[in-house]
């Protein structure tokens with residue numbers, strides 16, 4: 034099980050940790066994701082003032098309220114465009130996005146496609162519980178074909194979406210998978226994602242104890258395996274192949290794919306410091322106006 | 328004195344080039360210019376025209392018919408008889424049976440003049456001479472971005488046309504320095520003057536010009552212009568940027584605004600300053616992409632679920648679009664609310680020669696609290712305006728921006744008292760905004776018996792109509808509202824003591840502003856003049872309708 038005691042050891046001097054009550058169900062996989070984020074941010078030597086947590090709406094998306102750092106809790110599906118604007122305004126803060134599988138791949142699917150293309154410099158942690166938690170158990174884009182839910186009484190009629198394969202095919206510059214039941218692995222993965230310059234996606238298998246009766250802690254535990262150390266993370270074709278493995282064949286966890294590529298702000302070279310630091314005054318436009326005189 | 332030139336043809340045949348040179352050089356020579364583009368939603372072909380009004384005094388609207396008509400193709404040539412006034416002149420490559428024609432036939436043109444643009448440029452030359460422009464000014468017929476050969480052959484053709492003209496009507500005036508801008512550029516410049524840093528939007532006619540202008544000046548102004556995947560992202564990115572300290576804006580037309588609606592409420596509940604420009608075109612749905620209408624007002628003032636404070640501003644003229652946009656940013660920061668600027672295709676695609684914008688008269692008020700504060704409450708229920716902080720403004724404060732009902736620190740709460748306090752705060756904000764709103768512009772005779780009510784761009788044609796009616800001895804005046812929502816209950820009080828006959832004038836069928844005015848003040852109109860054919864109001868149209876109303880009254 035999740036070794037919460039070990040995390041508690043550092044809780045007292047970790048400035049990210051709060052005692053805000055959560056509205057999560059006891060035993061939910063979200064707790065260890067929160068603890069792991071707190072732990073890694075602390076170990077990286079960051080302060081709450083250095084970090085902006087961005088989210089949409091859902092159980093996962095409540096996380097920014099449970100961590101002592103800047104927060105931007107937006108609308109269902111809309112975390113990424115808000116993150117993009119926030120990064121344009123001030124890229125001196127470290128940005129993490131926490132959102133659910135429905136939030137990210139369903140309601141926000143279009144934003145996911147295009148912000149991966151932008152290569153925003155952020156860590157995107159998807160709490161993938163393969164279900165809609167907050168709205169009490171409807172199927173999500175990652176719920177398995179045939180799986181019965183509280184809405185799909187005869188089972189899901191559509192093929193599930195494969196987030197990691199999708200991300201690799203989109204050119205995402207860091208694609209990983211982890212498991213909330215393995216905090217050590219999760220922390221290692223978040224740390225690597227934080228060190229990556231560009232869009233780092235971590236699809237985290239997260240048991241929803243209240244509404245997903247299939248993908249339980251035990252179900253994941255029996256299937257996850259660490260990606261072999263000789264996997265070449267720069268080989269896109271191999272990574273895509275590996276990304277096809279899911280379910281009873283096992284669920285590979287670790288970094289599937291990584292590449293170096295200029296990030297969003299690096300592609301806007303005329304902005305050489307955080308945008309928020311530019312001093313502006315009305316007379317700045319006089320040069321444009323004078324040109325309009327003839 | 329005033330003359331109207333119409334340049335007509337298909338998209339891609341040089342209407343814009345002809346228009347640009349005529350406007351630029353006539354403005355330089357001391358004329359006032361007002362022009363409007365009437366175009367179809369297509370890239371090539373179709374029937375498009377630009378109307379350029381040239382006058383010794385400022386112009387505020389176009390006329391339907393021209394004094395001079397430049398026909399760039401056969402279809403235009405044939406329509407000249409409809410679009411010209413009775414004594415109008417046609418410039419064409421062919422003779423016209425029932426219109427007086429200045430003929431520039433291909434055969435007549437000397438060899439060195441015959442280029443692709445020869446006819447168009449010869450027409451420019453002819454027009455310039457007609458308005459008394461001196462020959463030395465012909466050299467302004469160059470564009471630095473074009474190849475020297477193109478500029479040379481354009482100049483040759485223009486000189487040839489210039490020499491062919493004999494009629495002159497010089498009524499130019501000594502003028503102070505003026506600029507030529509259209510409504511979209513004025514909005515963009517207003518935003519830049521206010522310190523805009525980030526503009527995120529999705530292309531949609533007739534609003535795209537704002538983004539294009541900003542993008543063209545992105546490096547010089549050190550800003551970021553981002554084309555987003557859709558309008559939802561456009562507005563949400565602007566909120567993300569604004570909540571992190573920069574002035575941000577998005578722009579669209581009604582269809583895109585429909586997609587932005589949820590985030591409008593997010594900006595309001597998270598108390599994030601936001602400026603959105605909706606350049607209206609006729610709806611519903613795709614409607615008429617390149618035409619004009621004022622039919623989004625009712626939608627914009629109520630858009631998004633729940634109750635919250637917002638500001639809706641509708642600039643009256645191109646010049647006003649600049650100053651109103653600048654003001655929009657200060658208001659958004661002061662009250663931490665969304666401000667919607669409602670313009671329309673008429674304003675967006677109207678170019679006017681106006682006094683250079685006075686940037687010295689402006690100041691950018693951010694209403695921020697820069698120093699750290701003990702126990703800072705970002706969302707203090709009593710703070711109606713000001714006191715804002717954003718992440719990184721000081722080295723200590725942690726900022727939470729949230730879409731739920733929240734406590735004073737920005738954290739989710741379902742407490743009933745907090746719910747009420749937050750709502751009360753929004754309502755108090757609305758009251759403060761009402762008090763601060765700009766009074767409508769009054770224009771006309773002091774002893775008016777008829778009072779016209781208008782909002783936004785309709786002011787231009789209405790002003791010209793009122794001026795003409797007064798000249799004809801009528802006792803009329805107009806009120807033009809730029810601050811259209813929220814309205815204070817007493818806003819009409821100063822204008823009603825003489826119990827005027829009220830005529831509501833709007834570019835829609837439902838009298839949307841008239842209804843808001845009635846709802847907020849209890850004042851109702853007795854008659855209305857409406858236009859919803861996708862084309863702008865003209866003074867003539869309003870005067871004719873006024874006549875109809877008057878005849879109806881006396882029956």
Ligand SMILES: Cc1ncc(C[n+]2csc(CCOP(=O)(O)OP(=O)(O)O)c2C)c(N)n1
Nearest residue numbers: 090091092093109133134135136165166167
């Ligand atoms: C526009 C909009 N549509 C629907 C909802 C209702 N809603 C909130 S969260 C959610 C789905 C949550 O699922 P997921 O994103 O997987 O997050 P989880 O709760 O499982 O962590 C839905 C449908 C909403 N808040 N806003």
Ligand code: SF4
Nearest residue numbers: 058061092166241242
């Ligand atoms: S509903 Fe599921 S995901 Fe949400 S808190 Fe409960 S267990 Fe966790």
Ligand SMILES: [Mg+2]
Nearest residue numbers: 133134164166
């Ligand atoms: Mg989920």
